[in-house]
Amino acid sequence: MIRAEGLRYGDIIAEASLSVAPGELVALLGPNGAGKTTLLRLLLGLSTLDGGRVEIDGKPVAKLSPAERARQVAYLPQTRPVAWPARVRDIVALGRFAHGSAGRLGSTDAAAVERAIDACDLGHLANRAADTLSGGEAARMHLARALAAEAPLLIADEPVASLDPRHQHRVMALLSQFVAGGGGALVVLHDLDLAARYADRLIWMMDGWIVADGSVAETMTAATIAAVYGVEARVTADGVTVIGPV
Numbered sequence: 001m002i003r004a005e006g007l008r009y010g011d012i013i014a015e016a017s018l019s020v021a022p023g024e025l026v027a028l029l030g031p032n033g034a035g036k037t038t039l040l041r042l043l044l045g046l047s048t049l050d051g052g053r054v055e056i057d058g059k060p061v062a063k064l065s066p067a068e069r070a071r072q073v074a075y076l077p078q079t080r081p082v083a084w085p086a087r088v089r090d091i092v093a094l095g096r097f098a099h100g101s102a103g104r105l106g107s108t109d110a111a112a113v114e115r116a117i118d119a120c121d122l123g124h125l126a127n128r129a130a131d132t133l134s135g136g137e138a139a140r141m142h143l144a145r146a147l148a149a150e151a152p153l154l155i156a157d158e159p160v161a162s163l164d165p166r167h168q169h170r171v172m173a174l175l176s177q178f179v180a181g182g183g184g185a186l187v188v189l190h191d192l193d194l195a196a197r198y199a200d201r202l203i204w205m206m207d208g209w210i211v212a213d214g215s216v217a218e219t220m221t222a223a224t225i226a227a228v229y230g231v232e233a234r235v236t237a238d239g240v241t242v243i244g245p246v
């Protein structure tokens, strides 16, 4: 569905190759400054490559119009400013713009918006002004906007970072459900335990390089965690516990 080969971007990204297929939940891991957000922006065609190529559904990403790209990929960026005090439901409805419906929603659009609102547990907040939400509520609103697009691919930059434990699991379960339905998801996570529990595959980045790409069983090891993050961790069948700096 999305395939990248040999991506280069200044001295930030070096020869990055990866793919995400339908039905896969892929976690992108790595310490602060490793290049994760930069890599996502290159995959989406939002930054210009210094080398390599990205194809979405077999087409070079640079050749897709913004609307075509938005129909293929929903993007949840790391920083999510709300520029005006719109209602939550209206912000979520922006996710339908690629369908030509940002102004007036048809019944298909309205149903997609309501599904996303329900999935993100926002029913009781749908008529609130978006600028009155808590940080975690706002994060769920932005995820709902991305899900409302109902694009086959979702790229999300730290979608659970500000959520409480229940909503973290709820959002990860939602992403699992999305890929079980045939979608593909590439998701930046800083929580190794959530990554181990929910991801089908892990891509590990360090200093602009992809240093490992494989299943949880293959790559979620104390050795990889120590090398990438510089922390000691205990990895068991029950989960991952970070103990402290190496």
Ligand SMILES: Nc1ncnc2c1ncn2[C@@H]1O[C@H](COP(=O)(O)OP(=O)(O)OP(=O)(O)O)[C@@H](O)[C@H]1O
Pocket: 012, 030, 031, 032, 033, 034, 035, 036, 037, 038, 039, 078
């Ligand atoms: N426009 C830019 N100009 C100069 N340096 C940049 C630019 N954008 C990013 N960088 C640098 O590139 C590196 C990678 O940044 P990036 O945001 O991709 O990291 P990240 O892995 O997403 O980090 P985090 O986990 O903190 O969000 C950082 O050192 C950052 O300071």
